[in-house]
Amino acid sequence: MLNLNLKTTPFHERTSALCQPQNWRKWAGYFVVGSYEHVLDREYWAIRNSAALIDVSPLIKYVIKGKDAAALLHRVTTRNVHKMKVGQVAYTGWCDEEGKMIDDGTISRLEDSTFRLTAAEPNLRWLTMNAVGMDVSITEVTDDVAALSFQGPNTRKVLNKVTEKPVDELKYFRLMTNKINGVDVTISRTGYTGDLGYEIWMDKKDALKVWDALMESGSDYGITPVGILAMDMARVEAGLFMLDVDYTSASHAWIESQKSSPFELGLDWTVALDKPGYFVGRRALEKEKREGSAWKMVGLAVDWVGMEKLFGKVGLPPQIPGSAIRGSLPVMVGGVHVGYASTSTWSPLLKTYIALAHLQKPYYEIGTDVTMEITVEHHRRQAPAKVVKLPFYEPEWKKK
Amino acid sequence: MSHYDNIIIGAGHNGLVAAAYLAKQGKKVLVLERRSIIGGSVVTESFGDNFSVDSLHTGGTLRPDIIKDLKLASYGLQPDSAPQPFITLLADGSPLTLDVESIKRISEKDAARFPEFVRFMNKAAQIMDVTYSTIMPRLPMNFGFKEGYGLLEWALELKLAGRKDMLNFIRALPMTAQELVEEYFESDIVKAAICAVAIHGSTLGPMGAGTGYTLIHSWMNRGGLAHKNVGKAGEITTALANAVKAFGGEIRTEAEVASIKIENQIAKGVVLINGEEISANQIFSAADPKHTLLKLVGAQDLPPEFVWHTQSIKMRGSVAKIHLQTNGNHGIPEGTLVVAPSIKYLEKAYDATKYGEVSEEPYLEVTTSGNTISIHFQFAPYALKSGDWKLEIKKVEELAINSLSEYFPNLRASISNLKSLSPLDLEQTYGLTEGDLNHGQLMLDQFLFMRPIPGWSNHKTPIDNLYLCGSGVHGGGGVSGAAGRNAAKSVR
Numbered sequence: 001m002l003n004l005n006l007k008t009t010p011f012h013e014r015t016s017a018l019c020q021p022q023n024w025r026k027w028a029g030y031f032v033v034g035s036y037e038h039v040l041d042r043e044y045w046a047i048r049n050s051a052a053l054i055d056v057s058p059l060i061k062y063v064i065k066g067k068d069a070a071a072l073l074h075r076v077t078t079r080n081v082h083k084m085k086v087g088q089v090a091y092t093g094w095c096d097e098e099g100k101m102i103d104d105g106t107i108s109r110l111e112d113s114t115f116r117l118t119a120a121e122p123n124l125r126w127l128t129m130n131a132v133g134m135d136v137s138i139t140e141v142t143d144d145v146a147a148l149s150f151q152g153p154n155t156r157k158v159l160n161k162v163t164e165k166p167v168d169e170l171k172y173f174r175l176m177t178n179k180i181n182g183v184d185v186t187i188s189r190t191g192y193t194g195d196l197g198y199e200i201w202m203d204k205k206d207a208l209k210v211w212d213a214l215m216e217s218g219s220d221y222g223i224t225p226v227g228i229l230a231m232d233m234a235r236v237e238a239g240l241f242m243l244d245v246d247y248t249s250a251s252h253a254w255i256e257s258q259k260s261s262p263f264e265l266g267l268d269w270t271v272a273l274d275k276p277g278y279f280v281g282r283r284a285l286e287k288e289k290r291e292g293s294a295w296k297m298v299g300l301a302v303d304w305v306g307m308e309k310l311f312g313k314v315g316l317p318p319q320i321p322g323s324a325i326r327g328s329l330p331v332m333v334g335g336v337h338v339g340y341a342s343t344s345t346w347s348p349l350l351k352t353y354i355a356l357a358h359l360q361k362p363y364y365e366i367g368t369d370v371t372m373e374i375t376v377e378h379h380r381r382q383a384p385a386k387v388v389k390l391p392f393y394e395p396e397w398k399k400k
Numbered sequence: 401m402s403h404y405d406n407i408i409i410g411a412g413h414n415g416l417v418a419a420a421y422l423a424k425q426g427k428k429v430l431v432l433e434r435r436s437i438i439g440g441s442v443v444t445e446s447f448g449d450n451f452s453v454d455s456l457h458t459g460g461t462l463r464p465d466i467i468k469d470l471k472l473a474s475y476g477l478q479p480d481s482a483p484q485p486f487i488t489l490l491a492d493g494s495p496l497t498l499d500v501e502s503i504k505r506i507s508e509k510d511a512a513r514f515p516e517f518v519r520f521m522n523k524a525a526q527i528m529d530v531t532y533s534t535i536m537p538r539l540p541m542n543f544g545f546k547e548g549y550g551l552l553e554w555a556l557e558l559k560l561a562g563r564k565d566m567l568n569f570i571r572a573l574p575m576t577a578q579e580l581v582e583e584y585f586e587s588d589i590v591k592a593a594i595c596a597v598a599i600h601g602s603t604l605g606p607m608g609a610g611t612g613y614t615l616i617h618s619w620m621n622r623g624g625l626a627h628k629n630v631g632k633a634g635e636i637t638t639a640l641a642n643a644v645k646a647f648g649g650e651i652r653t654e655a656e657v658a659s660i661k662i663e664n665q666i667a668k669g670v671v672l673i674n675g676e677e678i679s680a681n682q683i684f685s686a687a688d689p690k691h692t693l694l695k696l697v698g699a700q701d702l703p704p705e706f707v708w709h710t711q712s713i714k715m716r717g718s719v720a721k722i723h724l725q726t727n728g729n730h731g732i733p734e735g736t737l738v739v740a741p742s743i744k745y746l747e748k749a750y751d752a753t754k755y756g757e758v759s760e761e762p763y764l765e766v767t768t769s770g771n772t773i774s775i776h777f778q779f780a781p782y783a784l785k786s787g788d789w790k791l792e793i794k795k796v797e798e799l800a801i802n803s804l805s806e807y808f809p810n811l812r813a814s815i816s817n818l819k820s821l822s823p824l825d826l827e828q829t830y831g832l833t834e835g836d837l838n839h840g841q842l843m844l845d846q847f848l849f850m851r852p853i854p855g856w857s858n859h860k861t862p863i864d865n866l867y868l869c870g871s872g873v874h875g876g877g878g879v880s881g882a883a884g885r886n887a888a889k890s891v892r
Contacts, residue, residue, distance in 0.1 A: 132699040132704075133694070277700070277701075278702070280704060
């Protein structure tokens with residue numbers, strides 16, 4: 001019989017023992033912990049104040065190897081991959097020929113002709129289609145490579161206690177090979193929280209050894225296993241979007257208007273229009289660059305006083321959501337629809353209700369006053385908000 | 401570096417037609433041919449003293465409108481030869497010409513039906529001709545008046561054909577040739593002979609869907625069942641070359657294009673195998689789409705979905721040619737003669753290709769021109785299950801001569817010289833990918849707006865200023881020149 005059960009990650013033995021509320025989430029065919037505790041506060045604050053240990057093994061991963069490995073990624077993605085150095089990591093989106101986003105992830109140049117590409121969804125067919133005539137092998141290693149995201153201001157200190165080589169010199173978006181508890185790992189200075197953080201990649205058989213070593217040496221630094229719900233709040237503060245939540249992949253959008261370009265998602269800095277040669281979507285992206293984008297993803301900061309007024313009318317103080325809301329909320333100017341928020345969350349750190357929103361030209365200019373839908377005692381209301389620059393939060397230690 | 405308005409890759413009939421139209425408009429045109437002679441697949445070559453034959457396409461004729469537009473009569477093109485008989489062989493070895501009088505010998509009923517069949521086929525060919533005279537819209541994304549005009553014309557032609565013929569034409573396209581002929585005839589020998597024309601040059605059997613279409617296609621190009629101008633294929637391309645030169649165009653032979661130079665998805669020129677670079681405003685490739693796009697351009701410069709579709713173009717050549725020089729005592733009658741004793745025989749001959757095998761009992765088409773004999777052999781699949789074409793071609797020669805000798809016992813003794821061409825020779829000598837005479841099989845998913853691939857039926861490519869003008873695009877397949885003419889007209 002076809003096995004439709006969700007898979008468990010290589011850390012399941014540890015994570016399942018710690019998950020008090022049995023709050024499990026589906027992620028790319030795996031069970032992962034949504035939250036380890038009944039409320040998210042401690043997990044969220046671990047990301048911002050100490051050291052959060054997050055199992056991100058379900059991330060889809062490909063190893064791309066061979067003489068033309070760089071050429072393939074150069075062709076598929078919008079980055080200038082030929083310029084990447086060994087040990088460099090690059091965040092990128094990739095598009096269809098119409099310049100609309102299919103997926104996004106990171107490219108790690110592990111060796112001169114060996115790369116790891118992460119993705120939110122399966123991309124093997126797309127990569128294979130692009131590799132015609134190339135000397136390259138594409139192998140999915142999602143099940144074989146376990147991954148931990150280790151995020152928060154204390155993570156460097158914790159890692160230095162357990163790694164064979166110190167990580168002090170590891171720069172933002174660079175990676176190194178190292179050993180933890182006698183086990184070979186790759187450590188990249190990357191993450192999905194906008195804080196100081198690392199991602200640790202290892203063979204699945206070594207997963208528990210690495211987990212145990214980190215938990216042991218991190219105990220003095222407030223290391224906390226964190227589920228993906230708290231990470232979801234942190235990533236909105238960091239202005240990071242998510243496939244299928246904040247944008248729809250061009251490969252399964254039903255209609256044209258569901259698709260987004262990298263410019264519309266604020267990824268201008270990842271689109272290397274000056275790179276040599278063809279890459280998928282180049283023509284369309286050049287055109288959009290020339291003519292300007294119809295939409296743009298921006299940050300919205302909802303006005304607290306405005307919320308107070310709306311709730312005050314029914315005799316309540318403002319109600320704030322306990323976790324990130326993955327639902328579309330209309331955004332208006334003068335009662336006219338100008339866009340929508342795709343993820344919104346209360347930011348415990350900023351003490352602000354914030355959202356990632358997609359707004360039409362010209363309303364995406366920073367400082368524009370808009371309104372966003374909130375629900376006040378079962379009634380839909382428009383709360384005043386302002387378009388702000390992303391990210392909402394960027395600590396000085398993020399890149400230092 | 402020399403510079404031209406237009407470079408045309410390949411001096412076959414379509415390349416030369418495109419070149420002639422462009423040169424006639426006053427463009428500075430250069431045709432580049434990799435062989436030492438022009439003609440491509442429409443060529444008469446000498447393989448020895450008094451051993452001159454149409455190497456691949458037997459005779460043929462260009463569309464009358466092209467002959468007129470380019471004034472080819474004044475550049476040496478002779479009027480069509482007198483109609484030749486189309487002959488099949490009865491079980492006793494005696495020839496049977498497909499005309500009313502002769503068919504009466506076999507079946508009064510079939511003889512009575514024959515004129516109606518010819519009338520319908522002529523009508524169907526006329527309707528088909530309208531589609532080939534126009535550029536197809538890029539369906540399904542560009543269905544508007546601008547691109548749909550050609551289809552409108554076609555729809556009008558269909559309507560003018562009358563309700564019954566219109567319906568029968570539309571029905572005929574996806575039908576099998578067998579089903580189509582069975583609606584007219586009772587005797588297998590007559591049915592099989594007509595089916596032979598349907599599968600000629602295609603890797604399909606008469607029981608294959610879409611052979612109704614290929615029958616109409618061949619009928620249209622040939623102007624009936626039999627070939628015209630046997631032994632004179634080279635006259636067509638020679639006259640075209642004369643016209644190109646008279647209009648001020650240049651033709652260079654032994655000038656093989658190694659690659660098309662591309663900058664930012666725009667074609668800038670070509671690089672020859674000797675490293676010479678020639679630039680041009682527009683490049684037209686009469687080479688097949690797979691060769692043009694995957695070899696001369698290269699997948700790395702093309703969008704992934706386009707590459708995927710291009711890779712999937714079905715080539716699948718399965719034709720071998722055996723040319724014989726004889727002392728004249730071969731006993732084969734003049735005309736177009738087929739060895740096609742039954743529909744099942746043809747289908748079995750085709751079956752072999754599915755397994756990468758040469759047909760042990762092949763379909764043969766034989767044409768004679770004086771003392772020379774040309775045998776068109778099907779099926780000899782390009783992709784052999786085992787063995788290598790350098791050796792396997794000997795087996796094909798033997799099979800062809802043996803099969804024919806059963807009907808013409810004096811044949812073997814009359815042979816003085818032989819030249820055979822395997823599907824591999826078709827690829828290596830004539831540049832036909834996988835030995836496909838038509839630059840892509842004429843199949844229902846590779847015709848009209850789906851030729852060469854869906855969404856790209858307007859001769860354009862994702863590379864600006866690079867156009868396809870060979871048989872692999874709509875209008876192509878066979879000797880007509882429509883593909884070359886339509887391509888030249890598409891850039892006005």
